[in-house]
Amino acid sequence: MAESSIDISMVTNSEMEGVPSSQPPSNSDGATQQTPEELVGRAIAPIKREFLRPPPPSRTTQNDAASDANSSANAKQSQSSLVKEKKSKRQLKRERRQEQKSSLNLCPEIAKTGDVNACPYKNKCRFSHDIQAFMAQKPADLEGECPFVRADAPCPYGLACRFAGTHKDGASAASANVLKKSSEVNGLSxxxxxxxxxxxxxxxxxxxxxxxxxxxxxxxxxxxxxxxxxxxxxxxxxxxxxxxxxxxxxxxxxxxxxxxxxxxxxxxxxxxxxxxxxxxxxxxxxxxxxxxxxxxxxxxxxxxxxxxxxxxxxxxxxxxxxxxxxxxxxxxKIHPREKKLIDFREKLYLAPLTTVGNLPFRRVCKILGADVTCGEMAMCTNLLQGQASEWALLRRHSSEDLFGVQICGAHPDTVARTVELIDKECTVDFIDINMGCPIDIVVNKGAGSSLLTKPLRMKGIIEAASGTVDKPITVKVRTGYFEGKNRIDSLIAEIGSWGATAVTIHGRSRQQRYSKLADWDYIYQCVRKAPSMLQVLGNGDIFSYLDSKNHRSDCPELSTCMIARGALIKPWLFTEIKEQRHWDISSGERLNILKDYVRFGLEHWGSDRKGVETTRHFLLEWLSYTCRYIPVGLLDVIPQRLNWRPPSYYGRDDLETLMASDSAADWVRISEMLLGKVPDGFTFAPKHKSNAYDRAENG
Structure with a gap:
């Protein structure tokens, strides 16, 4: 994606009202007097002094302390009052059925055709057939063009589409019911x-x-x-x-x-x-x-x-x-040499990322230079039980020319059956087995990084998966389970003989989580011990083209680097690595990337009310990471490190200041620029912590 003049006409003056002025303060004091080297030593981003916000006024009086105590007590009380009562599954199912019958949910067949007689289920249909009631409560159309009309295909959501005003005449009629072939594959029949x-x-x-x-x-x-x-x-x-x-x-x-x-x-x-x-x-x-x-x-x-x-x-x-x-x-058992091998060398690999690494995000990264993409981690037992939500993680877009899926299981038979099922029903280039997931619910069931303590179980899983399918089997691991007790170096020679064609090593232990920087020296040690037939990839703290370049020069045997959190914070990192430069990207260019994501999201999740809100939800999850990016032009020391904590600062314009906010309310405002006003009573709390620190006992 080349630098160019960007049209940000979508961001009007009224939309930017209330955003803190981008004009930097005339002076600053306190901790800002520290040198950039001192700030870097404390893992604080060394932002140029003229862009720093002044520190908030200190409160030292007893009245202020009392008011703070009262406000915190009121906040706790209001938070406790918002706790929802626990409902049974039967009650939740009954509420879903009632909601489906309400005027909010028009029958898809009727919405597509506009004909109340189009539904084959008639009175037995689970959805509403009242077109007038649906149109009366339907919110106003969003600005922009329907993504399906842009693709020269009739919109499958018809009257329910939030861009219905842009539909062509007769585009949703029954005579035009033949949709363009989907560019997504790997659906579950x-x-x-x-x-x-x-x-x-x-x-x-x-x-x-x-x-x-x-x-x-x-x-x-x-x-x-x-x-x-x-x-x-x-x-x-x-x-x-x-x-x-x-x-x-x-x-x-x-x-x-x-x-x-x-x-x-x-x-x-x-x-x-x-x-x-x-x-x-x-x-x-x-x-x-x-x-x-x-x-x-x-x-x-x-x-x-x-x-x-x-x-x-x-x-x-x-x-x-x-x-x-x-x-x-x-x-x-199929010998590894008989498999179709994939050469990961010199390729930029986007890591499988939970929640945020969805198909629209991967499409954005493909545009920005990613070579290899992988779906979100899917649990084997959920796939084997036909859970539609889990199978959605295996979806692949036509632009993903080198694509794999990642699965996680605790037993050889479960993993072997899953890879056989994926090989039959999906189109993938490789299958990755996660043996490094640190999440408690996964580890407690014997999967993920728990397998690092069971090498015989690891062997059984890899041999069973490799012997079942011809697809290349890759493995993702951490350095070990406990801090200070690394063990992959003792297993790296065996992993290739078990049937894996590549292994990715995340340079952290399960117990460490993200509390320290990745140990790349240990990754180099494992790479040099690996057999020649096994490709080894490194993962951890890649946040600039210099990081990737230095790791490759320090260890030429390293196949490539997998990029994870760095891509969440700045997906244009792939462009920086390929062009070997620090991209001082403007706020308008960043907004255009968000526009692309929204368009891909509407194509993937739908342009109706539910699809728009699903796109908004995942956009907000992503914005909880992108706010950590600090523009290159604001830094005293380049490049930014992944573990730096940014102080409060002004951007070079109002939009850049808004994008730097760590407040969920500001993320919601950005989503409203792209997807219209949020529904009444809308709230958002990110599912994952975007900071780099967590309790060690949580992994």
Whole structure:
């Protein structure tokens, strides 16, 4: 993205009212008298004195102290009054149903066509069919053009679109219902989702590899018995309950009234080994629950059941061969040299980033120079249970020419099944396994950085995943679990032989989190110990082109650097690295980047009310990071370091001053410039802390 004159006509004078003047104060005192070197030593950004804000007046009187105490007490009381009562899942579901029926949610088919008779569900539809009531409460259209009209395609949101006034005549009519082919892939089909919901998806490759590696688990014999019983049922073409099943039902007194019509042996190792894995509220049905229900449907087989029978017939021979194996068949494992390798050298890699690293953000980074992109971390168990929200993390845009997905699991069978499912249903270039996530909920279930304390489990996961698919398997790790007890250097030689083609090392331990700078000397040590066939990438505190350049020159064996938080704060970092310069980007150019993000967000999440507010939410999450950027022209020492804490300062214009604010209210104002006024009662609190410090016991 080249520097150019930027049109910021969207930012009017009225929108900038109340923004602190960008005119710097005439003088300043106090801590600002320190030299830039002293400020850098204290990790405080050395901003030029003429741009610093004067310190707030000190309060020393007892009256001021009393007023402060009263205000804090009132704040706590108001905060406690805002705490919402805990609602049951049934109550929340009932409220969602009622909201869907309200005039706020017009039926998508009616909104698309404008015809009240277009909905095939008629009175049974979950949404409102009252067009007049919907239009009466619909807020005014937003400024700008509908992103779907710009793409020369009829808008799929029709009347519900917040840019409906810009639609072309007849663009949303039924005759123009053929939409342009989506530029996003890796969606979850309904048929596959139903199979996953009912635990009826077969994973023949993963199960065979798991058995060949001897990682079947303690309940494998029970699973084989279930498989044999199911094979008998399928081969006989009958849904009758076997004698063994009847005994189980009689002994356990199981009520079959709520069971699904058929049973499939898809539970096997997942049911046996993933009891302590991350799972949502929906629990998998037991083997007995599945088996006792096979007599409920005889002639009216659904499409889902036909698919299951087809899969069972195709894979019956595979299961028979597996049962005859007396010794593990090591030939099933694919040698790393047989895989399609990806050369990460000299490529700029955007790290998988939770919450903020969504598809619109990755599109922005691609425009600004990123070469490799990776989706947000997805939990294996959630993917295997068909959660639509988790599968959305695997979405890929056509502009992402080198794209991978990142998964996280605690057991070899869970990870192997997930990579097989992704290989079947998605278009990806590589699959990354996260073994460094420090979040408590992940670590407590045995996944993420918890695996760093279990090298045998790491080996099983990498071997199982690598042996199941032909896609390259990469791994992301930290230096270790505990501070001062690094261990990746002792494992780096083995990771390549286990089947990984690349490993990314984040130069921090799990316990350290972000309390200190990344240890790049240790990363260099690991790189030099790695085998030649294993590519090693470094990660941590890359915030300027000099950081990347110095790391590559200090360790030529390093393949490349992965960029994470630096891209969140200034996504134009990729441009700086490629052009080898410090970009003193203007506020107008930064606003244009936000405009691109909003347009990509509306295309991804939708241009209706829900899509606009979803785009706003993720924009605000991103703004909680971008406010930490300090313009190059304001610094006494260049470049800015990632651990510097910026003091309060004025920008060179009102917009730059607004963008430097760490107040959520100012972030909301920026969102209103791009997406219109927020709804009544709108509040925002960032999901993640954007600062570089956190309690060590939290990871």
């Amino acid at each position: 309904k048929d596959v989702q139903k199979l996953l919901w009912k635990n009826k998806m077969r994973f023949t490759k993963a199960d065979a590899v798991i058995k060949s590696l001897g990682l079947t688990g303690p309940n494998w014999k029970i699973k084989k018995l279930v498989d044999k019983e199911e094979d008998k049922v399928v081969s006989n073409g009958s849904h009758a309950v076997s004698e063994t099943e009847c005994k189980l039902v009689a002994n356990d007194s199981v009520d079959c009234s709520e069971c699904p019509p058929t049973f499939s042996p898809a539970d096997n190792v997942e049911e046996a080994c993933a009891s302590d894995e991350l799972r949502p509220s929906k629990k998998a049905k037991s083997v007995v629950d599945e088996k006792c229900c096979s007599d409920e449907v005889e002639n009216d087989a659904t499409v889902l059941e036909k698919d299951v029978e087809k899969n069972s017939t195709e894979t019956e021979s595979v299961h028979t061969a597996d049962d005859m194996l007396a010794e593990p068949d090591r030939s099933l």
